[in-house]
Amino acid sequence: MQWDKDAEQAVGKIPFFVRQRVKKRVEAEAQQSGGARVTMAHVAACQQRYLHHQEEEVKGFCLEACFGQNGCPNRIDTGENLAGRLETLLGTHNLKEFMQSRVSGPLKLHHKFRLTMADCPNSCSRPQIVDIGLISAALPKLTETACSGCGSCLNACREEAITLAGPEAAPQFNWQRCLACGQCARACPTATIAQGCTGYRILLGGKLGRHPQLGQELSGIFSAETTLAIVDACLAHFKAENKKGERFGELLNRTGVTFLAPYTILPPR
Ligand code: SF4
Numbered sequence: 001m002q003w004d005k006d007a008e009q010a011v012g013k014i015p016f017f018v019r020q021r022v023k024k025r026v027e028a029e030a031q032q033s034g035g036a037r038v039t040m041a042h043v044a045a046c047q048q049r050y051l052h053h054q055e056e057e058v059k060g061f062c063l064e065a066c067f068g069q070n071g072c073p074n075r076i077d078t079g080e081n082l083a084g085r086l087e088t089l090l091g092t093h094n095l096k097e098f099m100q101s102r103v104s105g106p107l108k109l110h111h112k113f114r115l116t117m118a119d120c121p122n123s124c125s126r127p128q129i130v131d132i133g134l135i136s137a138a139l140p141k142l143t144e145t146a147c148s149g150c151g152s153c154l155n156a157c158r159e160e161a162i163t164l165a166g167p168e169a170a171p172q173f174n175w176q177r178c179l180a181c182g183q184c185a186r187a188c189p190t191a192t193i194a195q196g197c198t199g200y201r202i203l204l205g206g207k208l209g210r211h212p213q214l215g216q217e218l219s220g221i222f223s224a225e226t227t228l229a230i231v232d233a234c235l236a237h238f239k240a241e242n243k244k245g246e247r248f249g250e251l252l253n254r255t256g257v258t259f260l261a262p263y264t265i266l267p268p269r
């Protein structure tokens with residue numbers, strides 16, 4: 001659909017990680033009103049609906065992702081449809097009804113449980129400042145193929161997590177530094193380093209607002225199944241312990257994360 005320049009500029013000021021979603025809504029608004037182009041009137045109509053009918057817009061949760069699926073070369077493909085499964089899981093927790101039971105007065109747009117996915121550690125979608133943040137991870141592993149000593153993996157690793165003891169020696173990984181970005185496996189021309197396990201890093205309880213804090217990262221990398229189980233347990237805990245509409249991060253500051261079972265972590269190699 002074609003956009004008028006001023007409408008496009010107005011939407012261009014919206015933070016990039018929600019811009020696509022807002023654009024779709026404005027285009028839907030234009031289609032519903034029979035417009036052939038998107039104009040400022042459609043942008044303003046959407047804005048008014050947000051401001052004056054917030055409760056209808058609120059669905060109790062918000063699931064966002066980075067633009068990795070749109071062809072970003074850094075994207076780690078875990079081979080899982082985790083976003084779809086998370087959306088279903090979030091839907092089963094009736095979070096809108098829950099929020100209504102905890103908040104006095106009508107729900108506002110910020111009354112929602114926020115879960116954000118990033119397809120690599122660059123974290124463009126800012127998973128550190130939401131209730132649950134997930135970062136796709138790909139651990140490197142060594143294969144039987146001999147290293148040529150070309151140094152491409154050293155150049156690819158921004159964390160300085162790889163060392164080469166000598167021209168013929170196999171590379172060594174520093175697992176404390178490795179962010180499981182997968183770049184060394186992509187860079188290795190001999191496939192001495194290959195992609196190992198893929199999964200997700202999990203951050204809990206991040207938020208902005210009056211008392212901002214970054215999410216606490218659980219130790220390790222988790223499979224899709226375990227990630228779903230952890231998200232499920234977090235939502236159940238949120239609903240069981242939330243007395244007056246507090247954010248998940250505030251709640252965790254009170255309760256800690258001991259409610260989580262000792263979930264299986266993927267091995268480092
Ligand atoms: S987080 Fe990574 S995969 Fe996602 S858009 Fe940013 S760089 Fe690309």
Ligand code: SF4
Pocket residue numbers: 138139140156157158159160161162173177178179180181182183184185
């Ligand atoms: S996966 Fe780890 S070792 Fe490899 S480039 Fe990324 S941070 Fe470095």
Ligand code: SF4
Pocket residue numbers: 146147148149150151152153154164171187188189190191192193
């Ligand atoms: S990129 Fe591969 S072949 Fe080159 S030094 Fe690293 S492990 Fe060896």
